[in-house]
Structure formats: C-alpha cells, structure tokens
Amino acid sequence: MTTATSATADPSSTGAATSAETALTDVVPAPVEVFPDAEAEYRLTPWTPIRTEPRSAEAHKVGLLLAESLRPATGYPLPVVPARSHKPSGISLLLDNVGDTLGREGYRIEVTDDGVTIRANTAAGLFAGTQTLRQLLPPDIEANARRTTAWTVPGGTIIDHPRFAYRGAMLDIARHFHTPDEIKSYIDELARFKINHLHLHLTDDQGWRIEIESWPRLTTVGGGPGTGVDGVGAGFLTKEQYSDIVAYAADRYITVVPEIDMPGHTNSALSTYAELNCDGIAPPPRTDMAVGYSSLCIGKEITYEFVEDVIREVSELTPGPYLHIGGDEAHVTTPEDYRLFMRRVLPIVEKYGKRPFGWNEIVRAEPATATVAQYWGTSTDNAELADAVARGHRVIMSPANKTYLDMKYNPDTPLGLSWAGYIEVRDSYEWNPGDHVTGVGEDAVLGVEAPLWSETLRSSDHIEYMAFPRLAAVAELAWSPQEARDWTAFRERLGKQAPRWEERGIDFYRSPEVPWQ
Ligand code: TNX
Numbered sequence: 163m164t165t166a167t168s169a170t171a172d173p174s175s176t177g178a179a180t181s182a183e184t185a186l187t188d189v190v191p192a193p194v195e196v197f198p199d200a201e202a203e204y205r206l207t208p209w210t211p212i213r214t215e216p217r218s219a220e221a222h223k224v225g226l227l228l229a230e231s232l233r234p235a236t237g238y239p240l241p242v243v244p245a246r247s248h249k250p251s252g253i254s255l256l257l258d259n260v261g262d263t264l265g266r267e268g269y270r271i272e273v274t275d276d277g278v279t280i281r282a283n284t285a286a287g288l289f290a291g292t293q294t295l296r297q298l299l300p301p302d303i304e305a306n307a308r309r310t311t312a313w314t315v316p317g318g319t320i321i322d323h324p325r326f327a328y329r330g331a332m333l334d335i336a337r338h339f340h341t342p343d344e345i346k347s348y349i350d351e352l353a354r355f356k357i358n359h360l361h362l363h364l365t366d367d368q369g370w371r372i373e374i375e376s377w378p379r380l381t382t383v384g385g386g387p388g389t390g391v392d393g394v395g396a397g398f399l400t401k402e403q404y405s406d407i408v409a410y411a412a413d414r415y416i417t418v419v420p421e422i423d424m425p426g427h428t429n430s431a432l433s434t435y436a437e438l439n440c441d442g443i444a445p446p447p448r449t450d451m452a453v454g455y456s457s458l459c460i461g462k463e464i465t466y467e468f469v470e471d472v473i474r475e476v477s478e479l480t481p482g483p484y485l486h487i488g489g490d491e492a493h494v495t496t497p498e499d500y501r502l503f504m505r506r507v508l509p510i511v512e513k514y515g516k517r518p519f520g521w522n523e524i525v526r527a528e529p530a531t532a533t534v535a536q537y538w539g540t541s542t543d544n545a546e547l548a549d550a551v552a553r554g555h556r557v558i559m560s561p562a563n564k565t566y567l568d569m570k571y572n573p574d575t576p577l578g579l580s581w582a583g584y585i586e587v588r589d590s591y592e593w594n595p596g597d598h599v600t601g602v603g604e605d606a607v608l609g610v611e612a613p614l615w616s617e618t619l620r621s622s623d624h625i626e627y628m629a630f631p632r633l634a635a636v637a638e639l640a641w642s643p644q645e646a647r648d649w650t651a652f653r654e655r656l657g658k659q660a661p662r663w664e665e666r667g668i669d670f671y672r673s674p675e676v677p678w679q
Pocket of ligand 1: 453490521538566568615617
C-alpha cells in the first residue's frame with residue numbers, strides 16, 4: 163500500500179503486544195492507497211447519523227447493515243437517514259462518480275474531524291468501504307454489548323479497489339453438513355475481508371445436501387441419518403433454506419456458487435437411486451474418506467435426465483451467474499467417457515443460463531471457453547491448464563498447497579488433512595496468483611478461492627480454527643495489489659485482528675509466525 167506519513171505502528175517492533183490505537187493502515191486486506199492525517203480523527207457520538215445517498219434503496223440497505231454492526235457496542239442509535247447535502251458530518255455513504263479505476267467495488271473513504279465520508283460508484287463499493295470502516299474503529303466495536311470506549315476513527319484518506327473480480331471461499335457441506343446458521347456466520351466473516359463469492363460444495367460421495375424435488379430421496383436418504391464422514395454429518399438444505407442463504411449472502415455482496423460434483427463424487431446419489439448405476443444395482447452408502455471410486459453411468463440416458471433435473475432446479479434457485487459441476491477426481495470414468503459426459507452436460511448448464519465452473523480437470527473435455535477452470539493442483543507447471551488459457555479460458559486459483567484451508571498448519575494441528583503439505587500462514591500468503599502457474603498470467607486469472615473441505619470438520623469452531631487466520635491471507639491476495647503485499651507488514655496487521663476475533667468468539671489458530679495483540 164502507498165503510505166504518505168507514519169501513522170503505522172513501529173515496523174521494527176517484533177510483535178510484543180501493544181495497545182496502540184488503530185491506525186489508518188491497519189486494514190486487511192491492505193488498501194491500494196492510504197494517506198493518514200495525524201491531525202484529524204472522527205469520534206462517533208450518540209448523535210452521529212448514518213447519511214446515505216438519497217433515493218438509493220441499496221445505499222440505504224448498506225447503511226442499515228452498518229448501523230446494525232455498530233449499535234450493539236456503541237449503544238448509539240445511529241439513525242440511517244437520507245444525505246440532504248454533501249457536507250461531511252456524521253457517517254455518509256454516497257454514490258458518486260469516483261472514476262473507472264475504482265470500478266464497481268472500489269471506494270474512497272475520507273475521515274476528518276467532522277465525519278467519515280465513503281464514496282463509491284455502486285452500493286457494492288459502499289459496502290466494501292463500510293467493512294474498512296469497521297476495522298478502523300477500536301476492536302471493542304466487535305462487542306455484542308455496550309462498551310464505554312472512545313469510538314474514534316483515524317483521520318485521512320483511503321482509496322481502494324480490488325485486484326481480482328472473483329474473491330472466493332468454498333465450504334464443503336457434503337462431508338459434514340453445516341447448518342444454515344453456521345453458513346451465515348461464515349458469510350459474516352467472509353464479508354469483513356471483502357470476499358465476494360461463497361462456493362457451496364453441496365454433494366459428494368458421503369452425502370447430498372440440497373433438496374431436489376424431482377429426485378426427493380437424494381436428501382431424505384442421502385442427507386438423512388448416518389450420512390457424512392463416519393456417519394455423523396447428517397442434514398441438508400431445503401430449497402427455502404438455500405434461498406435464504408443466497409439472499410443473506412447477497413445482502414453482503416456475496417454471490418453463492420453452488421457445486422453439484424459429477425460424474426465422480428456421486429456415491430450418495432448412486433446408492434440412493436439404483437437406476438443411475440450401469441448395472442442397475444445400488445452400491446452401499448459410504449462414510450469413509452476415500453475419493454475417486456464413484457461415477458455416474460455415462461452411457462445411460464437416465465443419467466442425463468437426472469443431471470438436467472438437478473441443474474434446472476439448482477439454477478432456478480440461484481440468481482448468481484455461475485454453476486459449478488465439479489469434474490474432479492473422476493478416476494473410474496475413462497477419459498473418453500469423461501469427455502462425452504462433459505460435452506453433454508456443459509451445454510445443459512448454459513441452457514439454464516449459467517456459466518459453468520469446473521475443477522481444472524474439466525479442460526480435458528475441451529469445453530467452450532466460457533467454462534471457468536478452478537485450479538487445485540500443487541504444481542506450478544500444468545501444461546493442460548496453460549493450453550486451456552491459451553485457448554481463452556479463465557482460471558480461479560486454488561492451489562491446494564497454498565489455499566486449502568483444510569490442510570494442517572503443522573504436524574500437531576488436531577484437525578485437517580496433509581496430502582498437499584502443511585500450510586502455515588506465511589505459506590498461504592507468499593505467492594502471486596498472477597504468475598503462480600507457468601502460462602497462466604494475471605489476465606487469465608478471474609480470481610482466487612480458498613476451499614475448506616470438511617472431512618475432519620464438524621462444528622463452527624472447527625471451521626474457524628482452520629479458516630482463520632489463513633482466509634484473511636488469501637483474501638488479501640485476492641484484493642490487494644501485489645505491490646501492496648509484504649509479509650512483514652501483513653503479519654503486523656493480521657496480529658491486530660486478534661482482539662476482534664476474540665471479541666466475536668472466533669476460534670482462530672494463533673500461529674507463532676504472527677505477533678498477536
Ligand atoms: C481433494 S480438491 C478433493 C476433495 C477432498 C480434498 C481434501 C478436489 C477438487 N477434490 O474431494 O475433499 O482433496 O483435501
């Protein structure tokens with residue numbers, strides 16, 4: 163980040179806890195430009211209004227969410243009212259032409275003694291600005307009951323916009339089901355770090371977690387008792403619950419990307435509906451962690467009726483532009499069958515108005531270039547991915563040895579797996595998505611996503627322990643310009659998130675690499 167003066171904490175500090183006030187530079191992900199003004203600071207009072215762009219229902223809604231997040235700790239009423247003039251008093255959220263560089267999600271914040279003014283081209287930008295503002299207030303702002311803190315915001319200007327359009331997190335609710343409330347808590351945390359896509363891995367060998375009316379046993383059996391790894395992850399989302407999650411996410415400018423994994427990772431469906439198997443015999447349900455043993459029957463017509471029903475119903479529930487059809491680890495599908503299958507199924511995704519996503523194996527089917535490949539490999543060379551990029555495909559970077567939140571931090575981590583190695587915070591931070599894989603340059607990268615597979619994760623505490631702090635690192639990779647990223651500065655800023663996470667009861671991993679406050 164560009165910093166004009168030195169409101170930052172002493173960079174030579176080795177991490178001893180200090181109760182330094184929050185500085186304008188203490189933001190994760192690092193903003194593009196920060197110009198602290200040591201002379202100025204705004205202090206919230208019981209009379210502070212939140213003034214939003216007149217006649218913009220969306221800006222008003224962003225104001226309401228901001229008020230909701232600041233009321234419990236301050237105890238202030240923080241009324242959300244139309245901004246009658248552009249004079250900066252109180253907190254103002256204004257839609258303005260702030261220029262093409264800031265784009266759809268960029269924003270500008272100015273903090274003076276009189277107020278905080280956030281300006282953006284769209285309400286999405288205002289929302290991003292409000293997430294920055296929350297981090298500029300003292301950590302006590304996260305308390306859920308009233309505190310008598312001086313609610314100051316450091317003076318100066320921040321100008322900010324994202325590096326990548328797609329900034330994602332994936333949650334696997336198939337291996338263990340996670341409830342709507344748990345998913346919403348995760349969404350709350352994602353929004354703070356300006357993540358704008360939530361990929362839900364809805365189906366797998368061990369369970370089917372989204373209601374499909376035309377194939378009801380998928381969930382009544384495949385999401386019922388005994389499903390999930392070790393048979394302890396039962397549950398599924400009704401259509402209503404799924405839509406409610408989609409709406410909750412949308413209010414926080416997060417787009418849900420549903421994944422129906424196929425043709426592999428389908429034992430749950432195959433064991434529920436015998437007719438989907440080539441031999442017509444249902445295999446037993448499975449609750450172990452093996453992968454790569456199941457496949458839909460490529461040669462049967464009913465397979466495509468099933469797939470079309472599922473894609474139609476899920477697409478109807480999903481306002482976002484993407485639908486992920488998996489395609490990973492289809493080890494028992496021959497390459498010819500895989501290609502046949504994808505060449506039939508990808509057009510179905512498009513027929514229902516969605517842009518297909520697949521794990522990177524999908525490029526083997528040489529699909530239309532609109533198909534987005536999600537790279538989960540651990541190598542920095544992948545000729546088939548580079549070829550796909552040369553043909554015009556875009557890529558989501560999720561290298562397993564950098565972004566997989568289910569990998570253990572070290573051999574002592576009680577949860578998680580280690581097939582892609584141990585991933586400490588610094589490992590997850592120090593790489594460049596724009597040149598990580600040979601032949602996959604910045605322009606080919608649509609964004610970055612951190613998947614969280616849940617074979618070993620049952621509760622929100624488990625999710626939090628694996629996701630934090632690494633998710634904040636990946637969020638910074640996806641949002642902040644490469645030049646603004648520096649491990650030494652990042653670990654300091656990250657350390658200052660600790661009291662905020664503690665206040666919210668987030669069970670994060672206290673990595674020894676980070677000077678936690
Ligand atoms: C590989 S990554 C998988 C998942 C597992 C994960 C565990 C990918 C596309 N497939 O089925 O859950 O490893 O880390």
